[in-house]
Amino acid sequence: MAEQVISPDLKFVEDVIASGGGDLKKCYQCATCTVVCNVTPDNKPFPRKEMIYAQWGIKDKLISNPDIWLCHQCSDCTAYCPRGAKPGEVLGAVRKLAIQHYSPTPLSKMVGDPKYLLILFAIPVLLFLSYIVPKGYLDFSAIPRGEDGGIVYSKFMPVFPQIDVTFGAAAFFAVVCFVLGIKRYWTDMNKGVSAQGNIADSIKATISEILAHKRFEKCNVTKDRKTAHLLVFYAFIGLAITTTLAIVYLYGFHYESPYPLYDPLKLIGNISALALLYGITSVTGNRLKNAEKAGKGSYFDWLFITVIYAIVVTGILSELLRLANIALLAYPIYFAHLVFVFFLFAYAPFSKMAHMVYRATAIVFAKHTGRDK
């Protein structure tokens, strides 16, 4: 075998351990994990090789590797690991570090570290306060009402420019960060690997696989994750459609909210919200139920789940409180809803939300290079 020089990145090892891979060093390379894994390719399977890369601090081999995203954290490996090294959790930590590595702003470190949580929340809170405080809206009775005397959120926080410009800018920022990150990731993945076939076919195959959530079906220990994740996934698509409709209503037809409950936009929005509530509750329930076998999850995971939970709960409550005309609760809850939505969108490229973009990219690449069939 040819001689190889390894330059370990010890800081990276520490980061993996601090990010949820705390049992990394227990691994003794027996390869039980690769054998019980149902989603790994047979040639150079994961996660055993990732475990030794992570132990040795070979960062560049890990984060630029599509394998870390082909892993769906079924946690079969963690359940069967004879040493309790929790390969599933280690790969989760590596993915977090990969997201941080490829995101182009210092925000990435802040999202992954609890000590910056208050600052991250303070940004949207101050931003939205700056819209309403000058108008004296902290006194809820000063907020104008609708013609029938009901609560109208757009009179509290106008759609244009406050809402749309803020979220438009946040979304634009997120997209730019994603594009830059993915570009660097794609370049890194391409080093020394030759592509084959048509990239369009790989993209098509990836989309159909994601829409069907096929890979989740191969999990054993956490079988129940498929339904939960599928619900959350389609709920997000439903909510994206709702938002698009809202834009069309407002700017296309100058039709302003609130809309009646029988309106298609309301129907899609409300069904999606309930699906999201049920889905994210199942995600949480599954994680708690499987914690002994699959591991407890990291701060990075739970922050993401909590934010989604907060969005769906404050969203549903905002609607109910508006309909019930309870101003005292409705305005603060709606305010919180805006803060959480901002958190999810603006920080998406640095939070676990980024998994959808990086994982999809890695699957496309793996299919394109014949790594994944």
Next chain:
Amino acid sequence: MAESNTVVIIGGGFSGLTAAVEAAEAEKDVIVIEKNPYLGGRVAQLNKYFWKLCPPTCGLEIQFKRIKNNAGVKIYTLAEVQDIKGEEGNFDVSVKVNPRYVNEKCVACDACAQACPSYRDNTFNFGMDKTKAAYLPFNQAFPMQYVIDRNSCAPNCKACADACKYNAIDLSMKPETINIKAGAVIMAMGWNPYDASKIDNLSFGKVQNVITNMMMERLSAPNGPTQGKIIRPSDGKEVKNIAFVQCAGSRDENHLPFCSYICCLASLKQAMYVREQYPDSKVRIFYIDLRTPGLYEHRFLKKAMDDPDITLTKGKVAGINEDPETKDVIVEVEDIFSGSKTKLKFDMVVLATGMEPATKTFQTIKNVSYTSDGFVDTGAKKGIYPVGTLKNPVDVVRSAQDATSAVIKGIQSLRRI
């Protein structure tokens, strides 16, 4: 001086026998409590010792002979200790002695077994064959006396008693509890093979041609279920393509968190059984690390490595299935050095299961504490001395050494008080 000059030895395996002989030859009164109907324990079930590849019955016979010739040793078979009360120098040991239904007039003529109409699973051979309900545990059993397994008898049957010409069978025997005064107690209950069916991904009990290493010993032994012919359970086919799965339950915090020490050497030894019996055979051993500490042990490994038909592959087997047509065993493993995950077919697969200390069967004994792994905490109680595999996994040589040292401690207990 202690009130009693007696050393009670719980367990009549190789450690217990060694302790008994050593203590008796130092003129102590020795009482051996054995739960099986025979002495010799796990060693009696082995085909050959590693690394010398000599038969263990030879060493066992020497111990049996030394015991037979020493009037100071009393043996209770089919007996289990219920409780130990008291202190160093003055223990009260209560023992439940189960009936053998056969007394010492037995000459092992086999007439009872021939007359017996009922069968039982042969536990000595791990259920791989059957014996009559009236049976001799194995052909070199000591004491050389038959046993009646009453749980397997037909109702009201006394065919064995009728067939016995020596009045050796008494079906009216009852269990009795005896109390023994002792100055010191040596615990030598040994170990049990880890229950392989608990390792669900290795399919023991689900795939017919998956056996354990202790079953392999019986399968290779001339006095075993196949008279030493290594054939597989499903169809009796000669096993010429065999795999050994190391660390089946050992070094695994879901099962036995410790290394069982003997399994690597045992698999190398069993590989040689197969290679010797079938010169055209192929053996493959899947391991995490091959652990053969010691000069002779290492030479033994080298010997296996020099055989081109023994392949050693780094990578733990973590999935086993059956080919439903041929009943061949399909093993799933990552070959770590080549970095590829493969499925391989074998005639038969041996799981190198580890040693579980036999502590579960005597939790009734108070005053003794146990480690989280189930071993006996040494030195927890003065006058009670655990030996050998009750303290950590060891081979036969080290068990015997440890038993000898425990006897010295026991004798000191008798003198101290």
